[in-house]
Each structure stands twice: as structure tokens, then as C-alpha cells.
Amino acid sequence: MDIGTGLALLGAGVAIGVAGLGTGVAQGQVGAAAVGATAENPKMFGKGMILMVLPETIVILGFVVAFLLMNAE
Amino acid sequence: MLRPEKMTRVVVVGAIDSLGVTIERLYELGVLHLIDFTTQDDDFKIGQPLPRASAASQKLLKLRAMIRSLEIDEHKPSERLQVREIEDKLDQALVTMDLNISGKVESKQKIQALIREKDAEIRALEPFASFGLSVGDFKEYGNVAVFVGICRTDPEGTILQKAGDHELFKAENPGGFAVALFARMESQVDVGRILADHGFQEVKLPDVDGKIDEIVARNRREIKEVEGDLRRIEAELDDSRRHFADLIVASEEHLAIEVKKAETPLHIATSAHSFVMDGWMPSARAKEIHDGLDRTCCGLAFVEALPEEKEDEPPVKLRNPYIMKPFEFFLSLVSTPKYKEVDPTFMLFITFPLFFGFMIGDLGFGAGLFLLGLTLRLKFKESPDLSRLGSIILAGGLVASIFGLFVFAEAFGVPFHPPAEVHDEYSWESVANIPIHPVLDKMHDIKELLAISILAGWLHLTVGFSLGFINHFGHNSKHAFAKVAWLLILFGMFAEMMLIAGNAAWTSEFVNSTVLAPLPDITTAIAGITVSIPAVVFILVGVVALPFTEGAMALSEVVGLFTNLVSYTRLAALAVGKGAMALAFNSMLLPLVFDSGNVAFIVLGALALFVTQMFFVFFLGALSAGIQAIRLNYVEFFLKFFEGGGTDFEPLSYERKHSIAETRKQEA
Numbered sequence: 001m002d003i004g005t006g007l008a009l010l011g012a013g014v015a016i017g018v019a020g021l022g023t024g025v026a027q028g029q030v031g032a033a034a035v036g037a038t039a040e041n042p043k044m045f046g047k048g049m050i051l052m053v054l055p056e057t058i059v060i061l062g063f064v065v066a067f068l069l070m071n072a073e
Numbered sequence: 074m075l076r077p078e079k080m081t082r083v084v085v086v087g088a089i090d091s092l093g094v095t096i097e098r099l100y101e102l103g104v105l106h107l108i109d110f111t112t113q114d115d116d117f118k119i120g121q122p123l124p125r126a127s128a129a130s131q132k133l134l135k136l137r138a139m140i141r142s143l144e145i146d147e148h149k150p151s152e153r154l155q156v157r158e159i160e161d162k163l164d165q166a167l168v169t170m171d172l173n174i175s176g177k178v179e180s181k182q183k184i185q186a187l188i189r190e191k192d193a194e195i196r197a198l199e200p201f202a203s204f205g206l207s208v209g210d211f212k213e214y215g216n217v218a219v220f221v222g223i224c225r226t227d228p229e230g231t232i233l234q235k236a237g238d239h240e241l242f243k244a245e246n247p248g249g250f251a252v253a254l255f256a257r258m259e260s261q262v263d264v265g266r267i268l269a270d271h272g273f274q275e276v277k278l279p280d281v282d283g284k285i286d287e288i289v290a291r292n293r294r295e296i297k298e299v300e301g302d303l304r305r306i307e308a309e310l311d312d313s314r315r316h317f318a319d320l321i322v323a324s325e326e327h328l329a330i331e332v333k334k335a336e337t338p339l340h341i342a343t344s345a346h347s348f349v350m351d352g353w354m355p356s357a358r359a360k361e362i363h364d365g366l367d368r369t370c371c372g373l374a375f376v377e378a379l380p381e382e383k384e385d386e387p388p389v390k391l392r393n394p395y396i397m398k399p400f401e402f403f404l405s406l407v408s409t410p411k412y413k414e415v416d417p418t419f420m421l422f423i424t425f426p427l428f429f430g431f432m433i434g435d436l437g438f439g440a441g442l443f444l445l446g447l448t449l450r451l452k453f454k455e456s457p458d459l460s461r462l463g464s465i466i467l468a469g470g471l472v473a474s475i476f477g478l479f480v481f482a483e484a485f486g487v488p489f490h491p492p493a494e495v496h497d498e499y500s501w502e503s504v505a506n507i508p509i510h511p512v513l514d515k516m517h518d519i520k521e522l523l524a525i526s527i528l529a530g531w532l533h534l535t536v537g538f539s540l541g542f543i544n545h546f547g548h549n550s551k552h553a554f555a556k557v558a559w560l561l562i563l564f565g566m567f568a569e570m571m572l573i574a575g576n577a578a579w580t581s582e583f584v585n586s587t588v589l590a591p592l593p594d595i596t597t598a599i600a601g602i603t604v605s606i607p608a609v610v611f612i613l614v615g616v617v618a619l620p621f622t623e624g625a626m627a628l629s630e631v632v633g634l635f636t637n638l639v640s641y642t643r644l645a646a647l648a649v650g651k652g653a654m655a656l657a658f659n660s661m662l663l664p665l666v667f668d669s670g671n672v673a674f675i676v677l678g679a680l681a682l683f684v685t686q687m688f689f690v691f692f693l694g695a696l697s698a699g700i701q702a703i704r705l706n707y708v709e710f711f712l713k714f715f716e717g718g719g720t721d722f723e724p725l726s727y728e729r730k731h732s733i734a735e736t737r738k739q740e741a
Contacts, residue, residue, distance in 0.1 A: 046407030046707060053708050060636040068602070 012066035019062020026055035074394060074419050077412060078355050078722070080106075080387035085350040085366065087374025092348050093123055095366065095374045096337050096725075099350075100330075103726030104362050106353040106388045110342040120338025120348060129335060133328040135167060139321055142178040143314050149731075150319040156734045159324050166320055174313050177306050184303045191292040194279045200251035201278075202286040204242040208278055211253065218261040220254040225272030228252060236264050323731040330727040337725065353387050354724070387412045390722035397422040399464035403703060408717025413548075415540050417715060421706055424533060425465065428702035430472025431529075432647040434515070435655070437485035438691055439477050442470030469699070482511035486655020486690060487663075492517060499663045515652030522645035524571075524578035530641030531567040533705070534634075535560060537713030544714050555622035558615040559634065559713070565611030566635055568592060572605045637709045643701050651694045658685040 034048030085105070087095055099105050110119060140146055198208070200223065211219050227250050232241055237260050242253040252273070256264045265273075281288055342349045354362060363376050389409050391401055393416070400421040410416050433439055449463025482489040489507040491498040492514050501507060513521060538556045545553035568589050574581035595606040612631075619627045662685070665678030 042406075043408070049704065050708055050712070053704060056640065057633065057636045060639045063642070064639055 008069050012069040015069065016059070016062045016066040019059045019065075023055045023059040023062075026058070027052060030055065074392065074397070075415055076392070077410070077416055077719075078390040078392045079357070080353045080390075080412070080722075081356040081359055082379040082381060082385060082387070083352060083354055083359070083362075083376050084379065085352070085374060085376045087348055087366075089343060089346055089348055091374050092120070092338065092343070095348075095350075096123075096334055098365055099362075099725050100334055100727055102358075102362055102365055103724050104354045104358045105350070106722050106724050107337075107340050108351045108353070109340045110349075110351065113342075116344050117342040117349065118344070120341050120343040122338055123335040126332060126335035129328050129331045132163065132167060133325065133332055135171075136321055136325045136328065139170060139174060139317075140325060143174065143310065143318070143321070145314060145318045145322065148318045148322050150322050152319075153729070153731055153733045154319065154323040156327055156732055159320070159327050159732060162320060163324050166317065166324075170313070170317055170321075174310065174317070177310055177313075181303065181306045181310065184299050184306070187299060188296055188303070191296050194281065195289050195292050197276055197279055198285050198289050200244060200246050200248075200276075201242070201253060202289050203244045204253055204285065206242070206253065207284045208281055208288070211278055214255075216258050217255050218258050218264065220252065220256070220264065220268055220273070220275070221278060222252060222268075222273050222275040223249045224252050224268060224274075225249050228268055228271040228273070231267050231270070232264070235267060236260060239264070319731075326729060327732045330729070333727065353722070355390065386720065388722040389719040391416055391418060393418050393422075399461040399468075400425065402458060402461040402465065403706070407707060407711065407715075409719040409721050410715065410717055411719040414544050414716060414719070415714065417540065417706075417711065420536060420540075420710070422468075424706060424710070425702050426468040426472040428529075428644060428705060429469035429698050430474075430476045431525075431644055432651065432698035432701065433469070433473035433694060434476040434481045434648055434652075435483055435486065436474050436477035437483075438694065439470050439473030439475070441691060442466055442473060442695055444470070446470050466695075466699075469702075478509065480512045481515060481652075482507070482509050483515075483652075485686060486652065486659050488514075499659060499667075515649050516656065519645065519649055520574075521578045521580060522648055523642055524574055524580035524584075526641045526644040527567070527570055527574075527638065528580055528584060529644060530638045530709070531563065533641070533710055534563055534637060534713060537710045538563065541714030544716075551622050555619065555627065556713075558618035558622055560615075561611045561618070562615035562631060562634060563638070565608040565613075565615065566638055568608035568611065569605050570638070572596070572603060572608065640709055641705065643705070647694075647698055647701055651690060651698070654694070655686065655690045658682065658689065 030052050034044070034052045037044040038048050083105070085095065085099070110117075113119060201221065211221050213219065223246070227243070227245075229241060229243055232239060232254065236254075236256055239254060239256040239260075241255075244251045249272070252268070254264065254268070283291075338348070342351075359376075359378060366374050366376055389412050391404070391410075393401065397418050400418050403421050403425070404410070404416075404418060430439065433442065443466075446463045446465070446467030446469070450460050450467060451463075453459035453463065477483055484501065487499055487501055488511065489501045489509055490511075491500045491502065492511075494517055515522070538560045541559075542553050542556040545556065547553075571581045571584045571589055575585070576582050592605070592607040596603050597606065598604065616628065616631060619625075619631075659682070662678045662682040665674050666682065669675060669678070
């Protein structure tokens with residue numbers, strides 16, 4: 001394995017790792033509020049879930065970047 | 074399926090004298106969803122409750138008080154009581170119960186309060202009982218400061234050194250050191266500080282007279298005496314409970330129904346001589362209600378169907394085949410669809426078990442989930458939500474077993490045959506030679522799994538946009554055509570992804586040679602990535618069409634659609650993740666069980682294997698697969714077409730669990 005591939009793999013790891021962290025931070029906050037809202041009114045579950053998963057876009061894009069990096073030889 | 078039950082707007086009108094009978098009949102039929110009457114004018118006013126309402130409410134209030142004081146909220150009568158029997162017995166029984174129960178409940182509460190009070194005194198005084206002092210000794214003095222309380226650590230040494238003139242009483246207790254300290258008023262602040270260092274907490278002594286130890290002993294004696302009384306009263310209440318509980322619970326149900334019926338006029342319009350009820354009912358039953366009212370109300374009440382108007386929002390009664398019904402549960406967690414919207418239950422019925430089954434994909438765990446679902450369904454018939462959830466798990470478990478058997482060929486995370494890449498992996502071959510070989514291997518066909526996920530995502534989203542087109546078609550063609558634009562963009566993205574995947578997976582190869590075959594093969598390379606020109610054209614056409622149909626803001630969601638599509642790779646991720654987890658535990662613990670030869674290790678290994686498999690793989694795996702499967706539906710799928718916000722169909726009706734109304738004699 002040459003150093004270029006190694007760096008690409010490292011980049012892939014960083015891409016998905018940091019994106020995951022970002023999503024985690026955002027989802028933690030939205031999730032806490034969503035659980036509170038659902039506790040007060042169970043009908044909020046669906047809406048809360050939709051808001052809760054919005055930050056997942058970040059990690060999905062991170063995954064795409066990582067995937068492209070892993071396959072870019 | 075797809076559409077809720079068709080509703081007809083009706084008015085029921087009649088002479089005011091027949092109001093009671095009409096209400097009675099409507100509740101029995103259980104088909105009229107009442108629309109509240111709110112706009113009063115000179116002629117029509119909101120109706121008055123039927124005359125029997127107030128007496129019934131009073132009795133109901135008494136019964137509910139009785140239920141609370143006898144603590145029989147959960148009581149289930151052994152048999153159902155006839156309504157006639159309830160009505161005959163209730164008045165007499167209420168008097169008897171008033172005499173027998175109310176007085177006793179009151180005494181019981183008094184005794185309990187007394188015991189609590191005496192007990193609190195004991196708890197406050199007991200730590201200081203050994204000092205031989207009276208409560209009066211702790212009163213405020215002119216020149217002497219008094220500290221009474223509990224210290225966490227022994228303060229005696231420090232006090233001897235620093236407190237000056239003082240008198241200290243101390244006793245060691247399990248909770249700390251009980252301390253009574255008398256010191257000069259001048260040194261009050263210093264002493265307070267010393268005690269605070271030892272975690273001093275002041276105890277407020279109760280306002281009683283006498284020596285502490287005597288008070289404690291007296292209180293104990295008194296409590297013992299009244300506890301005897303309490304036990305006697307409890308026994309008598311138990312007697313009453315046995316005697317009256319069935320009647321109370323059944324009567325409460327009956328009277329609640331009576332009150333509900335009697336208060337119905339509060340929702341309808343009445344004039345001096347007539348009443349008008351406005352509402353909806355299933356079109357299919359219109360004739361039934363027409364005939365029913367005609368017969369019982371002797372021609373004094375009529376039902377009239379009204380033509381449908383455009384702005385009408387009829388209530389929604391979902392209409393799905395029996396096996397799809399449980400999946401309405403998922404809809405109830407979000408919102409009821411509008412009357413004119415497509416009911417997506419059938420899609421949940423198809424996609425949830427498929428997604429769930431694909432992610433679990435294991436014969437053993439699938440069968441376990443199937444059994445779990447079956448148990449939930451059969452054991453919790455009383456709770457509709459749990460029973461519906463049971464059916465859903467059952468369906469998911471079944472599909473998971475099928476995937477596990479025919480596609481992944483594994484059970485409990487152990488493959489039927491060792492994969493070609495790892496010959497010495499544990500497999501079921503050592504138990505039995507199952508003649509099924511895996512189509513897909515979770516650990517080694519990851520690209521294939523990813524391609525399948527993307528394909529599933531494209532299909533799912535395409536159905537979503539198509540349903541959106543159907544929902545909008547006919548009343549908002551602009552929005553309907555926006556869905557077509559989205560479909561084009563989605564198709565372009567999918568085609569591009571499949572092009573990049575190329576021959577890396579069998580699925581993408583298949584898609585490229587069939588669905589995407591008609592696309593001309595014109596490509597260019599941008600930043601080292603192959604880009605299909607036809608795919609880009611599809612995307613561009615859609616993007617250009619969006620501002621004209623859905624508005625410019627929609628453009629910001631184009632990237633969102635891409636993430637929606639990639640989001641389906643969670644199907645592959647969970648399948649691989651769960652497989653890897655099971656494999657990790659198996660490869661750590663199976664050698665312990667089979668190769669160690671030591672009985673203790675075998676037992677320990679088997680136990681650890683059972684716990685990890687059960688907890689991490691079975692429960693957490695099922696939970697996360699379930700959440701991801703439903704989330705793909707809620708987020709990616711529903712947002713493409715579903716608005717919700719419909720009104721549930723709630724007809725005038727009642728349910729009797731503990732009482733039976735005699736069936737009305739059918740008039741000839």
C-alpha cells in the first residue's frame with residue numbers, strides 16, 4: 001500500500017468520523033427537545049422523529065465522501 | 074385500501090320530543106360522526122342535556138369517589154351485569170354503600186393520619202431519647218443557646234476545645250450523632266460554625282410536653298392500639314369490596330354511558346319544537362340508519378343526505394384488509410391522513426417487514442422475533458397498541474427468517490456453511506448439512522448490499538413521489554407536476570450512482586443492463602468521476618421545472634433528495650453491523666464452548682454467548698432495525714406525499730365491557 005492510498009483511507013476515516021460527530025452533537029440537542037415534546041404529547045412522536053433525523057444529512061454526505069475516497073485509487 | 078371509507082354528509086332532523094329516542098338509537102347504530110353545532114341564532118340554540126343527565130352525573134360522581142376510596146380502579150368484574158339489574162339495584166346499593174363504606178373510609182383515613190403524625194414524632198424524638206431530658210428543656214433561653222440536631226461526624230472533641238462553657242448530650246445512631254448542645258449566647262455563632270463543620274442538621278422538635286423517652290414509648294403504644302382498629306376497618310372494607318366491587322365497576326360504566334348519551338344535545342342545534350343534528354356517516358350504511366330511525370322514532374325523526382361540497386373535510390375511517398390493519402399503528406403515531414389523501418398503510422405493510430427482514434436477515438433471530446410477536450399478539454388482546462405491535466413484529470420476524478434461510482443462509486449469526494473466504498469459521502455444518510448456500514454474505518458482499526439498498530431507495534422514493542402526484546392531481550396540478558420534476562431528478566441521480574457502481578455489484582450491473590439500458594451511453598469525467606450526460610440532463614430538466622411548479626425554495630431540497638437516496642444504505646449498514654456483531658461474539662465465545670474442554674469454561678462461554686446474543690444482537694438489533702425501517706418510511710417516504718391532519722371518524726357509540734344492555738326487541 002503506497003502513501004497516497006494510506007492518506008486517502010485516512011481522509012475517508014476523518015470524513016465520516018467528524019461528520020458523525022457533527023451529526024451527534026446536533027441530534028443530541030434536537031433529540032432531547034423531541035423527547036420532551038413527545039412526553040407532553042405523544043402525537044408529537046412523528047414530527048419529533050422527522051426533526052430529529054434532519055442532521056443526519058451531514059453524516060450521509062460524510063459517508064458519500066468517504067466512499068468516494070475509498071474507491072478513488 | 075388506499076382510500077378511506079366513503080362518507081356522506083347527513084342531517085338528522087326531528088321533533089324535539091323524539092330527541093331522546095333518536096339519540097338512543099344513534100348510539101346503538103354507532104355510525105354518526107357528529108359535527109359540533111356552534112353558531113347559535115334566534116331560532117336555533119345549543120341543546121340542553123336530557124333531564125336524566127343531572128341525576129346520573131351525581132350518582133356517577135359518588136361511584137367514582139367510591140372507586141377511589143376502595144382502590145378498585147383495576148378491578149375486573151367476574152361477570153357482566155345486566156343493565157336492568159344495575160338500574161334496579163343501584164339506588165338501594167348507593168344508600169347501603171354510603172352507610173357502610175363512606176364512614177369507614179373516613180375513619181380509616183383519620184387513623185392513617187394519626188399514625189403518620191405519631192410516627193413523625195417518634196422519628197424526630199427517638200435519637201434524643203437517651204438524654205433523659207424533656208422536650209421543654211430545649212426551649213429558647215435568655216442567655217443560653219440551644220442546638221438540637223444530627224451531626225454526621227462526632228463533634229465532641231472540637232467542642233471541648235473551642236466552645237467555652239457548654240453542656241453537651243450526645244448519642245450515636247446509625248444515621249449519625251444525635252447532639253443536644255447548650256452553650257452561652259455569646260458563643261452561639263462560633264458553636265454554630267463548629268457544628269456546621271461536622272455536618273450538623275437541626276431537628277425541629279414537635280410541640281409536645283413531657284420526657285422524650287416517655288413520649289416515644291407512649292406514641293408506640295398508641296400506634297399499636299389504633300393499628301388494631303385499622304386492621305378491623307380494613308377487613309370490613311375488604312368485605313364491602315368483595316360484596317360491591319362488581320356492582321360499582323359495572324354501574325360506573327353504565328352511568329358513564331348514560332351521561333354521555335344524555336349530554337349529547339350539547340353538541341346539536343335545537344329550536345322550540347325541533348332538533349337538527351349535523352354530521353357524517355359511512356355512505357355504505359346510509360340506508361341502515363335511515364330505516365333504523367324511521368322504525369324506532371315512529372316517523373318523528375328523519376335523516377337526509379346532503380350533496381358533498383368542495384371545502385368539506387369528512388372524518389377519516391381507514392379501510393384496510395385484516396392483515397394490513399396492524400400497520401395503521403404506525404400511522405397513528407404520526408397523523409391521520411386527510412380524507413382525500415392516499416392512505417399509505419399498504420406501503421407500510423409491504424416495506425416495513427421487507428426492510429426489517431433485510432436488516433435482521435437471520436433464520437434464528439427471525440424465528441425468535443416471530444415468536445415474540447405472536448406472544449405479544451395473543452397475550453395482550455386487551456391492549457390494542459401492544460397487540461398491533463405484536464402483529465408487526467410477527468410479520469417482520471417472518472420476513473427476517475425467510476431472508477435468513479434463503480438469502481443469507483445463517484441462523485443466530487452462524488452461517489450454514491463456512492464462507493469461501495474463511496474456511497475454518499464456525500458453521501452449522503458441524504451440526505447438520507443444510508442444502509442451502511448463501512446468495513449474499515453479510516461480511517463479504519458489502520458492495521452488493523449497498524447497491525441493493527440504493528435500488529430499494531429508488532423504488533421506495535419513486536412510489537412516494539407517485540403517491541404525491543396522485544394526491545395533488547385534480548386539485549393542484551402545479552404541485553402534481555412538481556412531483557414529476559422530482560421523479561426526473563431522482564431518476565437522474567439513481568442512474569448516475571448506478572453508472573459509478575458499474576460492474577462492482579451484480580445489482581448495478583443488472584440495473585444498468587435493463588432499466589437504464591435505453592439511456593445513451595455518453596459520459597464525461599469530472600474530477601476523476603465518470604458522469605453520465607443523460608443522467609445530468611434528467612436532473613437539469615427537473616431542476617429547471619422545480620421553480621415553476623413548487624417554487625424556488627424547492628431547489629434547496631435537491632441535495633436533500635440525494636441524501637434521501639443515500640440514506641437507504643442504512644439497510645446495508647445495519648445488516649452488516651448486526652452480522653459483524655454476532656460474528657464477533659461467536660468467534661470469541663464459540664471456541665470457549667467447543668475447544669476448551671474445561672467444563673467451567675464451557676458453561677461460562679455458553680452463558681456469555683446466550684447473554685450477548687440475546688441482548689446485543691437480538692434485542693438491540695431488532696430495536697435498531699425496527700427504528701431504521703420505520704424511519705425510512707416516516708422521513709424519506711412520507712415527506713414526499715403525506716400531509717396528514719385528518720379528523721378521526723368518531724361516531725356516537727359506546728363500548729360495554731362490564732355491563733350488558735338487553736337487546737332491543739325488534740318491532741315487527
